[in-house]
Amino acid sequence: MAPSNDTRVPRRGTRVSADESLVRAEELLARLEATRSELERLAEENDAEGALEVLAQLGEIAKEVEQELLRAQRAGEADANA
Numbered sequence: 001m002a003p004s005n006d007t008r009v010p011r012r013g014t015r016v017s018a019d020e021s022l023v024r025a026e027e028l029l030a031r032l033e034a035t036r037s038e039l040e041r042l043a044e045e046n047d048a049e050g051a052l053e054v055l056a057q058l059g060e061i062a063k064e065v066e067q068e069l070l071r072a073q074r075a076g077e078a079d080a081n082a
Contacts, residue, residue: 018079021072028065035061
């Protein structure tokens with residue numbers, strides 16, 4: 001599975017709504033699930049090298065999900081305080 005070249009990731013300092021961050025997090029979770037399925041396929045094929053690459057991808061995607069959820073939380077708090 002090739003890494004995503006998604007250009008929708010907000011730039012630092014750009015205000016993002018909680019809804020936008022949640023949509024992005026859902027997209028990342030779908031990507032996480034597809035990558036996890038790829039890992040299962042590689043495990044069935046005993047492709048250790050490929051599995052290690054996919055594990056690294058899973059770690060990066062998980063970090064992106066966490067960042068989006070934090071953005072959503074901050075945006076939600078900012079909206080509540082506005």
